[in-house]
Amino acid sequence: MPRIIGITGNIACGKTAVGQMLLELGAERYIDADALVHRLYLKGQPVAIKVAEAFGPQVVAADGSIDRKALGTIVFQDAGAMRRLEGIVHPAVGQALLKELATISPSGIAVIDAVKLLEGGSGALCQSKWLITCSEEQELARLMARNGLSEEDARSRIRAQPSVSARLLLVDEVIDNSGSLEETRRQVTAAFERFLNRFPA
Secondary structure, three states, X not given: OOEEEEEEOOOOOOHHHXXXXXXXXXXXEEEEHHHHHHHHOOXXXXXXXXXXXXXXXXXXXXXXXXXXXXXXXXXXXOHHHHHHHHHHHHHHHHHHHHHHHOOOOOOOEEEEEOXXXXXXXXXXXXXXXXXXXXXXXXXXXXXXXXXXXXXXXXXXXXXXXXXXXXXXXXXXXXXXXXXXXXXXXHHHHHHHHHHHHHOOO
């Protein structure tokens, strides 16, 4: 099994940027759990079929895949609906992750990027868990710009995220992505060096 760093943090806080920095520093593979979900939502996939059965035709796009925006409108307003969705998606994402990890060399380092790393099962695979943070104003602005959301929609997505303060106790490193990319890179480099010292090949 390769060495694994898990990165988590709220939506639009910069996890992808940190993942790319880790690749530049020598990680072999960056696995984005959200991209795995995209694949599971394609037309005809068992997960897509179950989600359509659970949430109705309004979450199915014209091409037969799951319409993530329509689904998001439902689950980000309703904690019960979110739990129901996670019950369908989390086990399948876990299996897809294990398949991805099986392709990485035993001495390699994999990075798993997952919003629910600590709440789902994927955190148990990681030797080190990192929390990426930024200010709520930045998170809101980035989310509105990136996803084309209204402020109200963006705020409802942020409110549905796990509490940052509760997660601080569950992680090994905290990367504050509120400043410049160079400041973030310095923190990531230092944290990666600590990881290599603790988990040499």
